[in-house]
Amino acid sequence: MRVFVAGGAGFIGSSLTQVLLEAQHEVTVLDNLSKGFRGLVPEGARFIEGDLRDEEQLRGWLRGHDAVINMAAFIEVGRSVLEPVLFAENNIVNSVRLLEAMHKSDVGKIVFSSSATVYGTPKRLPISEEDPLGAQSNPYGASKVSTEAFVATYNSLYGMDAIILRYFNPYGPNELHEPETHAIPNFVTSVLAKKAIPLYWSGEQIRDFIYVDDLARAHAAVLGLSGLQYFNVGSDTGSKMIDVIREITDIAGYDVPIEDLGVRAGDVPATYASSAKLAAATSWRAEVGLREGLERTVAWFRAQSAK
Numbered sequence: 001m002r003v004f005v006a007g008g009a010g011f012i013g014s015s016l017t018q019v020l021l022e023a024q025h026e027v028t029v030l031d032n033l034s035k036g037f038r039g040l041v042p043e044g045a046r047f048i049e050g051d052l053r054d055e056e057q058l059r060g061w062l063r064g065h066d067a068v069i070n071m072a073a074f075i076e077v078g079r080s081v082l083e084p085v086l087f088a089e090n091n092i093v094n095s096v097r098l099l100e101a102m103h104k105s106d107v108g109k110i111v112f113s114s115s116a117t118v119y120g121t122p123k124r125l126p127i128s129e130e131d132p133l134g135a136q137s138n139p140y141g142a143s144k145v146s147t148e149a150f151v152a153t154y155n156s157l158y159g160m161d162a163i164i165l166r167y168f169n170p171y172g173p174n175e176l177h178e179p180e181t182h183a184i185p186n187f188v189t190s191v192l193a194k195k196a197i198p199l200y201w202s203g204e205q206i207r208d209f210i211y212v213d214d215l216a217r218a219h220a221a222v223l224g225l226s227g228l229q230y231f232n233v234g235s236d237t238g239s240k241m242i243d244v245i246r247e248i249t250d251i252a253g254y255d256v257p258i259e260d261l262g263v264r265a266g267d268v269p270a271t272y273a274s275s276a277k278l279a280a281a282t283s284w285r286a287e288v289g290l291r292e293g294l295e296r297t298v299a300w301f302r303a304q305s306a307k
């Protein structure tokens, strides 16, 4: 297939591009490098430095592709509270520009990067796709709920195949966000620097960590599906933050102090997914367990710090 990856120079998009190339797809990466890095785009992909805002060019860039995977978005929850208009513009409006350009260029399939955040505070665990969407406490979450609705609308209006993947907590190599707001890269870099780890809730919060290559393979697995479909992508396992830290320090071979930050309002105490629906619809399974994923992640960050 000829696959167009918007946001493919970022953390997840770069792993995804590698997985698609290995599966013999032809890949075009579009990224404005606002948050991504040219050096993360694997060799073998065609790279366009460009912006989803550019409606004029977008149609030409898209022409001839069979599917689009839309990863391009701003992702920092805290910044979204300070700059809601920017997030609405980049995450929602630019996605609608992309959908409209796809429609006009006869590209009939989209895979959209959504998030577990759409469920809000879950009513039951594990979370399944039938569970209701929850209230959103920040514009980033609202942007994912809204964009899901636009993607579904293009399915309803034009029969566009629309696969919505709700990621749980991705981690792994190539995570170079600035600022970094995610737990695992921050834990790993603190441990490697032998610095204290700031921790809320004494690390009792439970999250579903999915290794980035497993997540990337989920996109390749759904490329053959059609219609409007929603899938969770997680590991089916909830892990306490404190246990993740214990694994990382065990891998490093030494302990670091924990800086107890107490409780933080608005945090969801526990989320983890059932990905059974995706496993039933495709041959996909999460293959990399937490220990192995953390070993690879620590090795990658160690190599980065040695550069």
Ligand SMILES: NC(=O)c1ccc[n+]([C@@H]2O[C@H](COP(=O)([O-])OP(=O)(O)OC[C@H]3O[C@@H](n4cnc5c(N)ncnc54)[C@H](O)[C@@H]3O)[C@@H](O)[C@H]2O)c1
Pocket (backbone or CB within 6 Å): 006, 007, 008, 009, 010, 011, 012, 013, 030, 031, 032, 033, 034, 035, 036, 037, 050, 051, 052, 053, 070, 071, 072, 073, 074, 075, 090, 094, 113, 114, 115, 116, 167, 168, 169, 170, 177, 182
């Ligand atoms: N990382 C996570 O924990 C997580 C969890 C759930 C969902 N997601 C979603 O997955 C997607 C990828 O996340 P990520 O962690 O790889 O983020 P990232 O910031 O590393 O990658 C996003 C990429 O999109 C690019 N981009 C942003 N706006 C653009 C625009 N207007 N035009 C062209 N390129 C643009 C950035 O330069 C960046 O390379 C996002 O949609 C995010 O909301 C991420």
